[in-house]
Amino acid sequence: MGLFLLDYGAGNVHSIANAIRKLGFDFQWISSPDDFHKATTLVFPGVGAFETAIDGLSSKGLLQPLRDYINSGKPYFGICIGMQVLFESSTETPSARGLACIPAPIEAFSNEDKSVPHMGWNSVELMDPEDKDHYEGLDESSHYYFVHSYRFRYDESNQEAAQWAHSTSQYGQEVFVASVRRGNVFGVQFHPEKSGLVGLKILDTWLRKSEFAQASAPTSVSRGPRPPKARDGLTKRIIACMDVRANDDGDLVVTKGDQYDVREKVLPAAASSSDAVQAKTAGAVRNLGKPVSLAEQYFAAGADELCLLNITSFRHSPLHDQPMLAVVRAAATRVFVPLTIGGGIKDTADPDGTKRSALEVAGEYFRAGADKVSIGSEAVYAVERMLERGGNSDGTSAIETIARVYGRQAVVVSIDPKRTYIDEPSSYSGPYKSELVYGEPDGAEKDRGKAWWYQCTVSGGRESRPLSVVQLAQGVEKLGAGEILVNSIDRDGTGLGFDVDLVRLVKQSVRIPVVASSGAGRAEHFAEVFEQTGVEAALAAGIFHRGEVQIQEVKQVLQRAGVKAR
Ligand code: 1PR
CATH class of the missing domain: 3.40.50.880 (Class I glutamine amidotransferase (GATase) domain)
Structure with missing residues (x-):
């Protein structure tokens, strides 16, 4: 043939x-x-x-x-x-x-x-x-x-x-x-x-x-058109996310942080022998498995999509030898659901000084088998630049250049917001007044009587920027992003459930699909976020990596709650 x-x-x-x-x-x-x-x-x-x-x-x-x-x-x-x-x-x-x-x-x-x-x-x-x-x-x-x-x-x-x-x-x-x-x-x-x-x-x-x-003549079909009986069958997506980085021995591992801290906790004192064992691993990067075998496992378990986030930058490798490319290539031969790759999608330079545009970096990942790339810090800077120019863009941002060639559906923006609290909401007259979320009287103690806005961060949450999550979401939609992944530094790894206020705020601000992320601790949390915000997808990491909740269990809970799932 x-x-x-x-x-x-x-x-x-x-x-x-x-x-x-x-x-x-x-x-x-x-x-x-x-x-x-x-x-x-x-x-x-x-x-x-x-x-x-x-x-x-x-x-x-x-x-x-x-x-x-x-x-x-x-x-x-x-x-x-x-x-x-x-x-x-x-x-x-x-x-x-x-x-x-x-x-x-x-x-x-x-x-x-x-x-x-x-x-x-x-x-x-x-x-x-x-x-x-x-x-x-x-x-x-x-x-x-x-x-x-x-x-x-x-x-x-x-x-x-x-x-x-x-x-x-x-x-x-x-x-x-x-x-x-x-x-x-x-x-x-x-x-x-x-x-x-x-x-x-x-x-x-x-x-x-x-x-x-091959050998036969083409057939001609002469069926008359029939009216379709179609109904909207779009299901909510469940995404398994793997944060990937090199551990202290230089091996690429899937890790998972608590509020973005991926190192084992340091104990105050190693008193008993089991504490002594823990003390040995204290400070090490948490290792929850190998990225390719975990990806394969999640595909087999019915994940609707997979996300691999490169959370360390490999400064010493030229683009073509980026260790994450090898991971993507291997995963793409074994996994037949969409793969999103994030981390480091920006203008960069090889160790010999050769400049690589964000478009080139994304192109390498697409050719390796990625379906979408996810942009974090660069998206924040691009919106800041656009706002400085009075809401006009010059067309050079990573979001625009990649969307132009690969289509907007291939560009996800991953946002890492955190709550910035206002102790006296009634006297607040700052720029984020209309976006404030007020703590419920019967809510968490630290929230009572206070309000907060969601502030954008860059570099994995290490630096806060003068930009709200609403400004960022609307800005990246305007620049041409096809989807928004909403993380939450406050909820990441806590198991307390998605930050429904945050997710709803983003969902109501844009017309592109939104993925809720961070904080899932039980299968019911997925039903809650879909019912209360209308988002198109929800992502989790820790509970899947630790085997606490199975993907099929999440789907069953969704179906029982009347939420469409595959
Ligand atoms: O800025 O374009 O290089 O992208 C960096 C990417 O890496 C961003 O998507 C950013 O969210 C991610 N990232 C950076 N540092 C960390 C870290 O953990 N130290 N991971 C990090 C963010 C958050 C989620 C996580 C969910 C679900 N991880 O991806 O998977 O919170 O977790 P849970 O279900 O266990 O609560 P750039």
């Missing part, structure tokens, strides 16, 4: 490569226009932005050969942008023209009733559930991972385009096309390579069919 993969040069194409290898297929990359003649089967795992994809294909002379390949009747499988390029155009970049196989535009989701991007695990409805020969491995009882801001709206009045619809999905009030199929062409809006075992099944089904179909 002459299986080829098309890479136009941006985004995480390695996940699909890893998935195809895992399924036992050999493939080659399209590296020149001539390769299209050798290809008998083609997969285009388009990730990133519509314009970048079209420009990337044009500049490499691959656009017309791709069109010719599709018209030749040989099997084509487009994923996400690889499906969207089949359309006439996208409102993401009105000037860029698609292949126009499907006579319809791709348009933006409305964010009136929901967060955009549409990010997470959603269900699909097959257009023709009786047509078992053309399921292509899709299953209406499964969920698939979507991440996109633009979609092909299901519209019966455009019959020619609607006939391509193979399955639909619903987000908020909008019914959109989740997969298209006609003759030799199959395309999916979701990411099968990131949809766990049910996603791998789709790839496997299609690749095996294509192998068989």
Whole structure:
């Protein structure tokens, strides 16, 4: 089988490569226009932005050969942008023209009733559930991972385009096309390579069919469009987070802090023999396991997404040799759900002085297998600079440069706020008055009679900045971030539950998805944060690493509480 993969040069194409290898297929990359003649089967795992994809294909002379390949009747499988390029155009970049196989535009989701991007695990409805020969491995009882801001709206009045619809999905009030199929062409809006075992099944089904179909003429499907019965099936995501750093022996380990302090506590005096053992480890970096094996374990346990945060900067390694890249590469061959990588995504320099832009750093992580990068300190500085310029940006921040090339859905901002208390709230007239949260009379003793605002920090909480969490959240949304991860220095590692006031404040300030983080101590804390804030995802570290709560237990509690979970 002459299986080829098309890479136009941006985004995480390695996940699909890893998935195809895992399924036992050999493939080659399209590296020149001539390769299209050798290809008998083609997969285009388009990730990133519509314009970048079209420009990337044009500049490499691959656009017309791709069109010719599709018209030749040989099997084509487009994923996400690889499906969207089949359309006439996208409102993401009105000037860029698609292949126009499907006579319809791709348009933006409305964010009136929901967060955009549409990010997470959603269900699909097959257009023709009786047509078992053309399921292509899709299953209406499964969920698939979507991440996109633009979609092909299901519209019966455009019959020619609607006939391509193979399955639909619903987000908020909008019914959109989740997969298209006609003759030799199959395309999916979701990411099968990131949809766990049910996603791998789709790839496997299609690749095996294509192998068989090489010699046969393309089939033409003449099903009439049927109205979809779709309902919004988007589930809340449960994310397992691994803070990774080098321990004192130089090994990369998953660690976990209490309020960001990742070292074992120093005992006052080593009186008994067990105290003496503890005293030996006191001050050492806590070691909760190896990042790749823990990632694999969480994937198997049903985590909807994984997050790896590099919490030490490796100042002595050039970018290409960053130890975290090796971790990401290894994790991406074993884990088939989305991977977010954070820590150190900023303009930097190799030890020999070679400058590396944040875009270059992010690019290395995407090529290693990351789906999203998470930006911490740099995001705070970027918003500060924007506010100094009266709310205008110069387009050079890490958020903007990365979102432009890889799409906003690939850029997460991780914020590390902490409470700044006001002892006499009634006499406070400072700039954060409208954002103050007041302690309840029956709340924690230290909060009673006081108020606080949430202040942003940088460098893992070591430095506080004159910026509130609301200013930061709104600022990064404006700069083009696709998601916000809300940590809490006050709650991190405490097991007291998420800081619902903080999470709600951020959620109400933006229209992009928000992930609640820090403080989970019981499965019920997840239900509480979803019900009380409406966030799209919740993340925990300590309780999963220590085995105190299992991911499936969290999902069961959510389902019992009427919160959709996969
Ligand atoms: O500033 O872009 O280099 O990014 C640094 C990243 O590393 C940021 O995302 C920052 O949150 C993270 N980070 C830096 N120092 C620490 C530390 O712990 N000393 N980890 C750190 C932050 C917080 C969460 C944690 C949750 C859940 N870790 O990621 O996983 O609080 O924990 P829990 O469930 O156990 O309560 P840059």
